[in-house]
Every structure is written in C-alpha cells, then in structure tokens.
Amino acid sequence: MVHRLPPQCKLLAVLAFALVVVATPRERFWAFAAYAALLGGVALAARVPVAHMVRRMVIEVPFVLFALLIPVIGLGERITVLGLSLSVPGLWAAWNILAKATLGVAASVLLAATTEPREVLIGAQRLRLPGLLVQIAMFMLRYLDVIMDEMRRMRVARESRGFEARNFRQIPVVARSAGALFIRSYERGERVHLAMLSRGYSGRMPMIRDISASVGQWGTALALPAAALAVLGLSL
Amino acid sequence: MNSLEVRQLAYAYPDGTQALFGVDLSIARGERVALLGPNGAGKTTLVMHLNGILTAGHGSVTVAGTPVRKDTLSEVRQRVGLVFQDPDDQLFMPTVRDDVAFGPANAGLRGEDLDRVVKDALERVGMLDAVDRPPHHLSFGQRRRVAVATVLAMEPEILVLDEPSSNLDPAARRELAEILRSLDVTVLMVTHDLPYALELCERALILSDGVIAADGPTRTLLSDAELLARHRLELPYGFAVPVL
Amino acid sequence: MNSLEVRQLAYAYPDGTQALFGVDLSIARGERVALLGPNGAGKTTLVMHLNGILTAGHGSVTVAGTPVRKDTLSEVRQRVGLVFQDPDDQLFMPTVRDDVAFGPANAGLRGEDLDRVVKDALERVGMLDAVDRPPHHLSFGQRRRVAVATVLAMEPEILVLDEPSSNLDPAARRELAEILRSLDVTVLMVTHDLPYALELCERALILSDGVIAADGPTRTLLSDAELLARHRLELPYGFAVPVL
C-alpha cells in the first residue's frame, strides 16, 4: 500500500515528519521513541526489510563520529564519564543530533525504498518545484546510470588488460581516466539527449502513467506527520 | 518533391576534425538507397545531419521540402526516423516498453493506442518477450532490435538506418530486410554488408573521405571491382552477384 | 593440453536472467573455432567467463591448464586476450596510443620496446594515423579496429573475439582475417557472419539457449540447412559454400 501511494503525497509526508522531528525539544526522550515506533510501523506496513534499512543508514556514520566528538570539544559545564571530561551541553547536543539525524535518515531511506526515483521527481513537479530543477534532476538520474556504466566499463577494460589497482603508484592511471570519464560520459549523454530529441522530446517527460492523488491517499500519507505532531503535542 | 536533398554539406567536429567536405545528394520519395564507404568516411556524420542532430557547418539539408533549421527541427524529426549505429545511444528509458512508447507518447498517443503501437513494433523485431526488461540488460543484438523497434513505432516517412544489420543473427537480418521491403517509406541505409545492400536497395551511393564518390544502381556499382577497391569495398569470399 | 576447457558452466545475471545452462567445450592449442548462435543465446556471457570478467555460477573454466579463479586471474588475463563486442567497453584512455600501450605497459614493457609494440599493433589494423587522437572521437569502425589493436599488442596465447568483423569495412574485414591467419595462437571467434566463419575457422560451435547445440567442422555444419534453421542461422542470399 505504501508503495502505491502517489509520490507527491509521500514526499510531503516525509518532509513534514522531518520538520516535526527537528522542532521537537531534545529533552522529550519518549517523543523520539514514539517517532521511531511510527517509522517502524510504516516500514512494517511497506514490508521494507530491516537489513535494507540498516545498510542504507550507514550513510550517517561520518556525522555520528562528528556528534561523538562534540562533547569532547564542547564548551560549558563539564562532567566526568568513565574518566573522560565531557561538556554537558555538548552531550545534549550530541544526543540531539544523533536522535534527529537518525530519524531523518530513516524516513528518507523509507521513502527511497518505496518509491522509484523518477516517480519522486514527478511528484516533486506536482508539488510545484521549478520545472527546470526537476528536469535537471531527471537528467542527473538518467546520466548517473550512464556514468556508472562508463565507470564499470572502464574498470572491466582496465582489469582485463592486466591492471590491478593495489598499488599507490597506479593512482595516476586512475586520475587520467577521471578526465576521460567525464568526456566519455558527457558525449554519450549528449548522444542520448539527441536521441531523445529525435524522438520528439520537448523538455517534458511524456506522462505514460497518470499519478494524480485522491483525498483518501493524501489522508493516508499525511497520517504519519499528523501522528508525529500529536506525539509532540502530547509531550508538551 | 524529393524526400532528401543535401547540398554542399560540410561539417567539422568540435575538436577540429573535418568529416564532410561538400556532400551533394538527392533521394526521391519511396526510393531505397544504400550508403556505402570505408570506415571513417563520414557516413555516420552525414546521417546525423538528416534529422538535425548535427547542424551543417556549411551547405544545406532539405527533408521533404522543409529545410532543416532550428525552427523546423521538431517537424523534421517527426518525419525522419533514425536508427543509430550504437544502440546504447538510442535506448534510455528504464524498460523496453517505455523506450518504444517514448516517441509515440511524445506525438500524443495514449492508452490503448499506445499499447498497440508498442506491441506491434516489438513483435515485428521479435522482441515482445522482453517488453518489461531494462534495455541495458539485453544482449547487443537484442538491443539493436529494440532500437529498430523504437523507430518503427514512430511510423516515420523517411527511415535512416546506420548499419542496422550488424550484430543481428542471420534470421533477424533477413527479417529486417522483409520489414523494410514491406514498408512504403523512403529508406537510406548505411551498411558494410554489400550483399545486403544489393538485396534491398536498387540504388547505392559511395561516400569516401567526406564526399560522394559514386552514385548509381547498386548492381552496377558492385560489378565494378576497380571502383570498389578504390574505396576499400569488396565482395566477400564465396559471394557472386546473382544473375537476374 | 587444451587451450580452453569449459565444464558444465552455468551462469545467471544478478537480475535473475539465466544465460548459460551447462556449457561444455574444449579447444586444443592452435585451433581456430567459430562460435555461432542466435541473438541472446549466451555467446557474450560465455566469452566473458574465459578471462574471468564473469565468475562461473556453477562449473569450471580452465585456460591452458590453469583454472580461472580469483587468485589466478592476473595470470589468466595475461594469456587470454579478449576483444569485446562493443569497442566502447574496451577503450578508456585519453588517446589511442595510451590505450594500446596500456596492456603491454602493465606487463612491464617500457620505452622503445613499448613504442614499437604500439606502432606495430596499430599498423596491422591500419590505424597508425590516429595514434594521438582520443578513441571516443573515432568512427565506430575505427574504434573497433583500435580495440583489436589493444589486444594484439598484448600478444596473448589465446585470442577471443566477440563479433570482430561487425562495423568493419569489407577491406578491413579481409585484413583482419589475414591477421588472424598469420598469428600462431588459439582463436575463438563469435560471429553472425557465417561466410566469414567458414573462411577462417575449421571448426564451429553452435550455442543456442545457453547450451552447445552442435560442434563440428564448419563446412559440415553450414551445409546442414535444417540444423542452421533450428538455431536462427542461415547462409546469406547469393552465397554458396565454395567447393574445395
């Protein structure tokens, strides 16, 4: 059911949810627990495997590290925990960042796991994001494939001629191929664009499927941020 | 009125390599013409001008009476269907169905009509089974067939094909010939497969070093071994021009 | 010792499409063998196993006595030279010279020796003039020739070519045949060009639907019209198997 919701509904729901989370004062521990439970419920309803969620959330790691550093370099009153002198406001800040960032990342991962990228963009267009931006994003996703493909091709080609990227000295080879990669993918992208033009492309993807949302679907999607808002209200 | 008119066409790529040095040709409505020539002669470059993908550096291209210019591009592209030499340049949508539907959908087709056109085009090239697969997960020959289908689905008046038979298995090669013969359109086909050109096209052009070096009935050109040899062309071992 | 030994090889692509269903073949040192079959039969998939680009899902591949495994990859790739079906898969350096030099340089060649090898390989395919141009600015046929040169420059013991003659002009097609005949190496060549297979290879394999469907002298297989038809193969119009 989550998969079939129109993308614009889901996009707005996730954005609203993230806003509620960010606006929640950090002292309300159990509100954050309730948010996590809400997301868990959605993930369950959408049948998104836990392993997938966890794998995609690795993206957060660098900032977790930064957050853990804050109590150490932070200012203000200090307490000693396990022999380390830590800043109390820093600890609060670290908790704040960890909780909110984790919830935000989880919501985004859920959105991405239940919606095709192209659909999200069509949804964004419906939400009045400027057309040029949507188009650039569409082309970006399209060309991302092209570039990844070119990268893969180049890697296979290198390896099948006896190249192994173990050695530090071989960095120049990789660096030289970066420039070539840009031109290759640019020119392939250019030809693909021309192929699109020669089949009548005029700046808008033809709507092969219709995606207007019913009131019911809006209701379903907005249930998530509404519930979050209720939690926030109750916790005050 | 001629389907295609090219006058004094010259073109240089952005890096400075000049590929065309003044090409003149005209093709009448309903003709099937083969464009032959050695590697690097400029065939692909010429063909890319015919629907305005490349813009003439000098000279002019006219399609069914309409000069190819910025403001006529969309009309020209409606009329000229181009099958690229590299199918990867042609296929860009997430599934074969979307890719074949792209052209007709841009022309305004929707719903059942669209489905029918897509099914029809894929059936013709024998790729209906792959309708829901992503194009970049197909074999090279399968991709070439889908590329042909994307253009057939647009029902152009003029069909320009850049080495359509390469990478096709022999049966698909024959089937493509049958499709082309069954259509009532003007065809310009680039090929290195001289027997195929003889089989399909009454007339042939030889493009060499960026200019048209010969123009005449395919049978006559292919019988002139000396002319062929001058342009790195030759009939394959074991092949004899069949007597009529 | 056989140059190539493939035993019960099965493979499925990550998206679940199974392409090979138990392929068995062996090729002796110095043989020239053609691999024929319809589009989507699994020819490219098979060929990609021969130097370890794809890893057998089941079964085994042995090259000159060395099983293809993670730890033997670099040795295997030194011995097997693979010309890809799509030249864009093969060429990646900023200039043709760098690209051809890449393999020999990895093998340790430097300075004048390297230059000589590069020049030699490019001369053989007639692309010496393009030595300082970027490969992606060449015509398709020119790129295919450079792709062949990159592999020739590595002087492999076993040469595997995936449709090497497609997009080549007729003279280049013949010249390639001459090069292959002049080399004292084992050759496995995928092709849809049956006359070319007959001209070059004494032996042919037909791969169809992921298994080897026939194996024998090329002349015998090509004379069996019924066998050919079952696998979407057929001799082109105007071609007759020449009498010896």
Next chain:
Amino acid sequence: MHVPDGFFNAATSISAGVVAAAGVAVCLRGARRELDDRTAPMAGLVAAFVFAVQMLNFPVAAGTSGHLLGGALAAILVGPYTGVLCMAVVLLVQGVFFADGGLTALGVNITLMGLVTVLAGWGVFRLVTGLVRGQVVVAAFLAALVSVPVSALAFTLLFWIGGTAPIDVGTVAAAMGGVHLLIGIGEGLITAATVGAVLAVRPDLVYGAAGLAKPLVLRGADGSGTPVGEPEPAPAAPGALRPFLLGGVGVTLVLAGLVSFFASSSPDGLEAVAEDKGFIDRAADHLFGSWALADYGEVGGIPVGVAGVIGVGLVLVLTGAVAYAARSRNQIKV
C-alpha cells in the same frame, strides 16, 4: 560535509532555506542565458558527474579522508548560475534518495556547498584567468583549492551561530580550515585534471573558454580543397578584476549577511563576543597557532564574522599572490 537533520536549530535551518531558495531562484533566471535549450541535459550531466566523483574518497593527512565538493568544477564547466543549480540538484537528490544530508537541512547544505563553493570558486577562477590569460587549468586548480576551506569556514561560522552545540569557533575554524585546505588540494588536483582533459579534446565544453574554429574546406571532384566560412570571432577577454571583485564581494556578503541575520537567534554567542575584548589577537592566534585544539576549555567564544572574514580575506590574498607569481613566470617565458 552533508549536514543531517538536527544539526542546526530550526531558525537557522529555515533562514538558510530562504537564502538557498533565493539563490536558486536567481540562478534559475541566470542559467537560461548561460546554456539556452541545453541547460537541463548539460546541468544534469554535470550534476551526475559531481555526484559520481563525490564518491571518490581520497586520503588526507592524519587518517582523515575527503571527497570532492565539485562546486568550482561545476561553475567552470557550465558557468556559475548553472553551477549552483547543479549543486542544488545533487544535494536534493542525495537528500531525498540517498538520505545523505537531512531534508530540513537542505537549505543549509545548498547554501554552504552550492552557493558558497560556486561563488568562491568562480570568483577565484575569474581573477586568475583575468590576470594570466589562458591559464585555465591553473585557475581551475586554485579556484577549487580555495572553494573548500571557504565552505568549511562558512560551515563553522554557521554552526557557531545556529548550531545545536556550543563550540569555540576559533579553534574549530582553525581545525576545519586546516583540514579542508588539505582536502582542497585534492579537490584542486581532480578539478584541474578534469578541466585539462576536457579542454584538450572538447574546448567548446568549458564555459567561457570558447575555442577557435578552423575554417571548413570543400573538396571538388579533382580532390582540390577550397576553404569556406569565416572562423568565429575570438571570445572577448574576460575583464580582469571586476568579475572577481563581484565574486569575492558576493562571498563576503553571503557570510556577512548570514552573520547579521542569525545574530539574534544566538544571543549567548554575541554576549560572549562582547565580553571578549582582545578578540582580534585571539583570532589570529587561533588561526595560525593552535592546530591541536589545545585550549578549548578556557575560551568562551570568538569573534563572529571576523574569523570568517579573515579566512576569506586570507585565502583571497594567498590566491592573488599565487596568481601574480604565476603571471610573472609567464611573462619571463614569453
């Protein structure tokens, strides 16, 4: 540097969102002039490329690693307006599809990694190409080199104003600036390599470095050639100092604007500054002296805009010097 949700307080996130939206709106209008009908595909391609190379991590000293930001690269390849759009789209896609950077922090991310890097990069690029004509690759290197620490300093500043944790802005700025100067070298090398490669074979693709077209030749039946057509006029030499000044002033204005805009949301910070009288000495001391985060416990806060402005100024002076040196070497050669 992708900022997640919860890093900045709500006021800061929203204000940065307004700044980002305004910046993107300006760029949407400007971009049409830069690339006409090819805007979308070109920008999409550059965005995809930036995204792809952002995944190339390169090692920086002391066990940290950095990745490309790409703002300067985008600006040089497609022009500053389209460059900002590219960066905005990259960040949007990363936030929505890859959960990289929070949705509510999108404004902050676009401001820091889009607006600031592009403005700084483009300003330096124009300065250097204006001073030493034709040194596009050198200019690309410097532009990219400078854009990274500038962005890092802007981040520090913003965090100090509207972050959710109290930090000592001086030490953090010094540390961030130092590490990112190193990362900037990597950024500069990759950017220069890419621009150089593109320039070698497709000079027409580098914005503002339009190539000179050779005249076409027509060949007769006898093989004789006659040239036709006139070569396109050479592009006007970029004005030397004015565009740079605009860029530099733009960066400074953005920083200064942010500072004053957020000042009210962070009274503690301001009070701390007011108390701290000798802040200029302290700033200089921190910028140059204390890489090792030595005295974090003791200081209450450090000058607001000053650290940022000093940082920007320092970087600009540095670049000016390098560019000047490059030019004089050039002149000797000629």
